[in-house]
Amino acid sequence: MVRSDGHVTATELPSGLRNDGSVDSAVLNRLATEALKKNPDAVRQFLLAIAPSIRRTCGSVMGRDHSDLEDTIQESLVDTMRALPRYRFEGNVIHFVTKIALRLAIKARRRGTVRWGRLLKLGEQQVDIPAQEDGPVHRAEQTELVRHILQDLNPRQTEALVLHLVLGFSVDEVASMTETRVHTVKTRLRLGRFSLKRRLERIGQSPSKRKGPAR
Amino acid sequence: MNREHPEDLLDLAVTDNLKTVDRVGLAQHLAVCSECALYMETADLFRAERVGKAQGRVQDRIQDRINDGLSNRWTVERAMARLEPRGRGRGRGSFRPGWRPVRAIRLGAAGLLLMAAAVSAKLWTGKLKEAGLGLEPDQSVSAQARGRSRPSGNVTSAVEAPEPGDTMPQEGEGEGEGGGDRSRAARAGLVPRRSVQDTAAGLFERARELGRQRKLDAAIGAHLRLQRLYPETPEAMLSSALAGQLLLARGRPAAALAQFDRHLARGGGAQEEALAGRANALGQLGRTAEEIRAWRALLERHPGSVYGDRANARLRELSARD
Numbered sequence: 024m025v026r027s028d029g030h031v032t033a034t035e036l037p038s039g040l041r042n043d044g045s046v047d048s049a050v051l052n053r054l055a056t057e058a059l060k061k062n063p064d065a066v067r068q069f070l071l072a073i074a075p076s077i078r079r080t081c082g083s084v085m086g087r088d089h090s091d092l093e094d095t096i097q098e099s100l101v102d103t104m105r106a107l108p109r110y111r112f113e114g115n116v117i118h119f120v121t122k123i124a125l126r127l128a129i130k131a132r133r134r135g136t137v138r139w140g141r142l143l144k145l146g147e148q149q150v151d152i153p154a155q156e157d158g159p160v161h162r163a164e165q166t167e168l169v170r171h172i173l174q175d176l177n178p179r180q181t182e183a184l185v186l187h188l189v190l191g192f193s194v195d196e197v198a199s200m201t202e203t204r205v206h207t208v209k210t211r212l213r214l215g216r217f218s219l220k221r222r223l224e225r226i227g228q229s230p231s232k233r234k235g236p237a238r
Numbered sequence: 239m240n241r242e243h244p245e246d247l248l249d250l251a252v253t254d255n256l257k258t259v260d261r262v263g264l265a266q267h268l269a270v271c272s273e274c275a276l277y278m279e280t281a282d283l284f285r286a287e288r289v290g291k292a293q294g295r296v297q298d299r300i301q302d303r304i305n306d307g308l309s310n311r312w313t314v315e316r317a318m319a320r321l322e323p324r325g326r327g328r329g330r331g332s333f334r335p336g337w338r339p340v341r342a343i344r345l346g347a348a349g350l351l352l353m354a355a356a357v358s359a360k361l362w363t364g365k366l367k368e369a370g371l372g373l374e375p376d377q378s379v380s381a382q383a384r385g386r387s388r389p390s391g392n393v394t395s396a397v398e399a400p401e402p403g404d405t406m407p408q409e410g411e412g413e414g415e416g417g418g419d420r421s422r423a424a425r426a427g428l429v430p431r432r433s434v435q436d437t438a439a440g441l442f443e444r445a446r447e448l449g450r451q452r453k454l455d456a457a458i459g460a461h462l463r464l465q466r467l468y469p470e471t472p473e474a475m476l477s478s479a480l481a482g483q484l485l486l487a488r489g490r491p492a493a494a495l496a497q498f499d500r501h502l503a504r505g506g507g508a509q510e511e512a513l514a515g516r517a518n519a520l521g522q523l524g525r526t527a528e529e530i531r532a533w534r535a536l537l538e539r540h541p542g543s544v545y546g547d548r549a550n551a552r553l554r555e556l557s558a559r560d
Binding site: 067078101187189191 | 276
């Protein structure tokens with residue numbers, strides 16, 4: 024908390040905080056209810072509790088080293104607070120928060136398309152993939168490439184793929200977050216998976232080409 | 239495309255809930271389906287990235303978590319500043335998140351007024367010139383700018399770095415009396431112009447950006463500059479914890495310890511992170527007894543701390559050593 028004299032005083036995180044930094048759903052619901060009363064301390068507590076999830080979402084979609092990451096996280100926090108009065112407390116607050124962060128992260132990611140488009144063109148000219156595979160740099164390049172391709176897919180497929188593939192939510196959770204049926208999510212995932220493979224093959228990055236038989 | 243894919247197994251595998259029995263079935267499918275194989279391979283890449291440097295050293299993981307914790311606190315404060323009302327008419331606690339059209343109207347009106355003022359000033363200046371009252375350019379400064387003569391003593395002193403606690407003069411300030419030389423010198427390019435980056439927030443952002451780019455020394459320099467120029471700001475307060483982390487990463491635990499102590503002594507907002515960083519610094523310095531006390535203090539003050547696992551593991555390790 025920033026005091027009037029400019030000092031920052033300790034703001035305790037709420038109890039219910041797990042060791043991985045996430046907060047129990049019931050605790051989060053209580054914090055969200057308190058935050059709705061517009062008390063700054065309650066709002067701060069709520070924002071501190073959801074910040075790790077937002078960081079995880081934005082970081083996964085944009086990449087942890089993206090220059091706009093912090094701004095997007097901040098934007099997500101502000102948007103969450105503004106959207107909170109419309110939240111019906113029927114599902115998981117984290118799903119609600121993730122959806123907001125996801126939308127903003129994809130938008131921010133798309134803003135950087137021009138720069139990546141140039142790099143990708145260079146990549147298309149390379150037929151041979153460097154032999155130094157499975158190193159940290161190579162893995163980072165791969166995830167970055169997938170992120171770039173994802174943003175060019177159909178928005179519905181992108182949303183489903185990011186939630187399932189990138190963030191690791193189950194199909195049921197994706198259905199709940201996107202307010203669609205499980206079957207629809209599976210279809211989107213299947214189509215998205217196909218598009219992803221086709222795009223990667225087009226630029227010579229499919230796993231079968233790199234590693235031989237799939238595992 | 240028309241091949242049947244085991245969607246349920248893929249879902250379980252992506253969410254890390256696949257049973258041993260199902261693993262065989264999925265492996266058989268992946269051996270013949272490059273589409274699903276690619277999907278699982280990509281999912282593994284992202285999972286590894288999500289858990290951070292899980293395969294890396296414990297020290298790296300804890301460092302990442304501390305940095306994320308500090309960043310979250312700072313970002314939340316920035317978000318709070320945007321959400322809290324700034325108008326004088328509202329009392330304390332009247333927190334109103336949400337878009338207010340009144341603010342937009344006020345901003346628009348302010349913009350129009352500024353434009354009107356600029357146009358008036360332009361017209362007025364034109365009238366002065368027509369009346370022959372326009373100011374002539376300062377020949378001596380022009381000459382200095384072209385390098386014909388050395389800058390005056392005043393100008394030289396203006397180039398010197400500001401002392402701690404100096405307030406940042408705005409452009410155009412100090413035109414009267416002795417400030418004229420400085421202003422003219424600035425126009426002549428002899429004094430480095432102060433930009434937005436020289437504000438506390440600007441310096442803080444710059445330091446963070448440098449840190450993100452792994453330019454550790456430059457980032458540390460920016461943090462120290464921020465602390466020197468704006469010691470009483472919230473940015474400087476948080477900066478000490480961040481600088482401590484960077485110094486630790488740079489292998490300078492003694493300097494890091496000083497930064498963490500400074501943050502803790504002044505009641506900074508990142509107590510938990512500073513305590514964990516302090517314990518790490520003491521560990522690197524080989525001050526075992528103090529390190530044990532630091533980890534215990536962390537566990538006492540923050541029982542549910544995200545650094546609890548690390549603290550307990552380290553305490554076990556140190557007590558086993560004794």
